[in-house]
Every structure is written in structure tokens, then in C-alpha cells.
Amino acid sequence: MSEKVPAFAAADRALQMTGPKIIAASLGRGEGSRESVEAIRREYDALAAERRRILRENGYPEDWCDVRYSCPVCSDSGYDGIEICDCLKREIVKNYLESSxxxxxxxxxxxxxxxxxxxxxxxxxxxxxxxxxxxxxxxxxxxxxxxxxxxxxxxxxxxxxxxxxxxxxxxxxxxxxxxxxxxxxxxxxxxxxxxxxxxxxxxxxxxxxxxxxxxxxxxxxxxxxxxxxxxxxxxxxxxxxxxxxxxxxxxxxxxxxxxxxxxxxxxxxxxxxxxxxxxxxxxxxxxxxxxxxxxxx
Ligand SMILES: [Zn+2]
Missing domain, CATH: 3.40.50.300 (P-loop containing nucleotide triphosphate hydrolases)
Structure with missing residues (x-):
């Protein structure tokens, strides 16, 4: 898939990067950290939409790569609705506790x-x-x-x-x-x-x-x-x-x-x-x- 559609690979890579970014922002110091979590989340949503669009335009089902998600609740977005998903919480907590x-x-x-x-x-x-x-x-x-x-x-x-x-x-x-x-x-x-x-x-x-x-x-x-x-x-x-x-x-x-x-x-x-x-x-x-x-x- 990635070889056939380079745009997909780019969107996919960018998506994979947002998980760690959300965690880093959640642990961020100072007043801006909450806002930056929101900003990254918006970025994620835009990337996910982009990826769906690329899949659709190339004749693949939109959920073509969903099977690779390790969290079925949030599709690895880290968010379940407006709440932080349990998988991201566990990840944040683990990172946070280890680093602190x-x-x-x-x-x-x-x-x-x-x-x-x-x-x-x-x-x-x-x-x-x-x-x-x-x-x-x-x-x-x-x-x-x-x-x-x-x-x-x-x-x-x-x-x-x-x-x-x-x-x-x-x-x-x-x-x-x-x-x-x-x-x-x-x-x-x-x-x-x-x-x-x-x-x-x-x-x-x-x-x-x-x-x-x-x-x-x-x-x-x-x-x-x-x-x-x-x-x-x-x-x-x-x-x-x-x-x-x-x-x-x-x-x-x-x-x-x-x-x-x-x-x-x-x-x-x-x-x-x-x-x-x-x-x-x-x-x-x-x-x-x-x-x-x-x-x-
Ligand atoms: Zn999750």
C-alpha cells in the first residue's frame, strides 16, 4: 500500500507520530500544555481524515488499515470521544511515573x-x-x-x-x-x-x-x-x-x-x-x- 500510494505513507507516518506527541504535550510543563494537547488532537483528526480520503480515492475501504490498531476503542488516537482513552492514560501514566x-x-x-x-x-x-x-x-x-x-x-x-x-x-x-x-x-x-x-x-x-x-x-x-x-x-x-x-x-x-x-x-x-x-x-x-x-x- 505504502509503495503504491506515497501520500498514504506520509499521512500514516505522521499519524504514528501524534501518539508520542500527545503524551509529551500531556506531560508538558506550564499553562500551554492542555491547549497543545487539543492542537495535536485536531492535527490527528485532520491526518486521519486525510488517510481515509487517500484510501477511498485509491479504491480501498476507509478502514483498510484499522486492523493494525492496538487499541480498538480509540484506534490509537488516544481519545475516546472527548475523554482521554484508557490506553493513552496507561501510556501517559507509565511514562510519567517512570520519568518522575x-x-x-x-x-x-x-x-x-x-x-x-x-x-x-x-x-x-x-x-x-x-x-x-x-x-x-x-x-x-x-x-x-x-x-x-x-x-x-x-x-x-x-x-x-x-x-x-x-x-x-x-x-x-x-x-x-x-x-x-x-x-x-x-x-x-x-x-x-x-x-x-x-x-x-x-x-x-x-x-x-x-x-x-x-x-x-x-x-x-x-x-x-x-x-x-x-x-x-x-x-x-x-x-x-x-x-x-x-x-x-x-x-x-x-x-x-x-x-x-x-x-x-x-x-x-x-x-x-x-x-x-x-x-x-x-x-x-x-x-x-x-x-x-x-x-x-
Ligand atoms: Zn485507546
Whole structure:
């Protein structure tokens, strides 16, 4: 077919290129990425129409090459109606998780694997509520229109597990999520402050811009980093700018309200308690219980 009709080969090659382009654009940084997904999709539709036309004019049925599609739902266009097709979602998620280093973390820590067995009585009720609230948040996530959360509680009570589950679900919906430990986040700011690029051989600002631009920012373990005036003002500015743009943030911390106030000043703490929904994590250390159960076997 390609030898007989060179125009077909050209359209076909161009079509094959649009899949990776959609993925790249979906993972794109900054405000323009959603628009560019739309633009590529229009380009794809035009190419597909062109290919059908070439087939028709050369006496072939329009669906002549459809058998080669690996996804019968979307014919490899990546879209099922106006929704992102599951095949593209899986591809995006896989690419995204691998490139962001989140693959290992989110592989096993999902909503499905979150177990209430390690919590008792009131704690169990509370943790069930937390998981339900977060599942609703993640599965109904809308950029610029969703809540922000403050996860409060000691180590080993599922804060990271549920953060990871939220991250994965929101990524699967096709949104841009940045998940970073407080330690890494602040050291990225420190590096720019001292004139070192925090990205290897790349654009210096890009690494920090992602904290502002992403649809959902998850800061893990606030309080584990070395806090100073500079990091406090970074945190304040970051939260402030995201709140102004109605962009969601999830922060988890082992610190209590008084400790937070002491370390991050009154203005940060009042932002946290004023504009974030606090979720309390209670119970006995899950990791410790799991270890004990493993050794008891
Ligand atoms: Zn598909």
C-alpha cells in the first residue's frame, strides 16, 4: 500500500507520530500544555481524515488499515470521544511515573491496597473517612477547582500511602502532579539561591517552575528538612501563589500545630489552617505492625 500510494505513507507516518506527541504535550510543563494537547488532537483528526480520503480515492475501504490498531476503542488516537482513552492514560501514566521517579512509590501504594486492618475503633472510622474523602478528591479532581489538604499525624500512619494513591489517580486522569519531599523541594530553592542550577544541564527555572505550574503539588514530610528564614519565605510564597491561582496542594507533616507555628511562622501556619482541609491520621505505626506480622509468621 505504502509503495503504491506515497501520500498514504506520509499521512500514516505522521499519524504514528501524534501518539508520542500527545503524551509529551500531556506531560508538558506550564499553562500551554492542555491547549497543545487539543492542537495535536485536531492535527490527528485532520491526518486521519486525510488517510481515509487517500484510501477511498485509491479504491480501498476507509478502514483498510484499522486492523493494525492496538487499541480498538480509540484506534490509537488516544481519545475516546472527548475523554482521554484508557490506553493513552496507561501510556501517559507509565511514562510519567517512570520519568518522575514515582513508579516504585505509587506501584503498591494505591487506594485498592490501602488497608484499614491496621487501625482500631475510632481510628479505623477516621481513617476510612480520610480515605473516602481523598478518593473523592482524586477521582473528581479538577485543576484550579479542587481543595488543598494538610495531613497531620505521626510517622507510619498511611500519610505517604494515601498521598501516593492520590498522585496516581490524579495522574491517571491526565493531570500534572508533582510529588516531592520537603527536603528536596527546599534544596532545589537553596540551589538556585546559591546560583547552582538544580537541573542537570537544563533550564534553571524549569525545576522550580514545576512547583508553581503543576495541577497538584504534594509536599511530603514537611518538617524533615532543615528550616531557616529562607525556606520559610519560600514556602510562604509558594503556598501564596498557588492559593491565588486556586491550585491544589497536599502537605503531610508529623508536626503538630504549635510546632508548625514555631518553625514556619504565624503567617504560614494561618494559611495552612485557614485554607487547607486538615486530615488527622491516627493509630499505631502501620509499618511496625506489618514488620511484626511478617516476623510472627
Ligand atoms: Zn485507546
Amino acid at each position: 521517579g514515582l513508579y516504585t512509590l505509587t506501584k503498591n501504594q494505591t487506594f485498592e491496597t490501602f488497608s484499614l486492618d491496621y487501625y482500631e475503633k475510632d481510628d479505623k472510622i477516621r481513617m476510612k473517612q480520610n480515605a473516602e474523602i481523598l478518593y473523592r478528591f482524586a477521582s473528581g479532581f479538577r485543576p484550579g477547582q479542587s481543595d488543598s489538604f494538610l495531613f497531620l499525624g505521626a510517622t507510619g500512619l498511611g500519610k505517604t500511602h494515601l498521598s501516593s494513591a492520590v498522585a496516581r489517580t490524579v495522574i491517571e486522569k491526565g493531570y500534572y502532579v508533582v510529588y516531592e519531599s520537603a527536603q528536596n523541594l527546599f534544596s532545589a530553592y537553596e540551589m538556585r539561591r546559591f546560583g547552582q542550577s538544580s537541573t542537570v544541564g537544563g533550564d534553571e527555572d524549569d525545576d522550580l517552575d514545576r512547583f508553581l505550574d503543576c495541577d497538584l503539588l504534594i509536599i511530603d514530610d514537611l518538617g524533615a528538612e532543615i528550616t531557616n528564614k529562607f525556606t520559610v519565605s519560600c514556602l510562604y510564597n509558594l503556598l501564596n501563589m498557588r492559593m491565588i491561582r486556586h491550585k491544589s496542594v497536599i502537605i503531610s507533616t508529623n508536626l503538630g500545630k504549635d510546632e508548625l507555628r514555631e518553625r514556619y511562622s504565624e503567617r504560614v501556619t494561618s494559611r495552612l489552617f485557614g485554607e487547607f482541609s486538615p486530615l488527622l491520621f491516627r493509630g499505631r505505626d502501620v509499618r511496625e505492625q506489618k514488620l511484626r506480622r511478617t516476623y510472627a509468621k
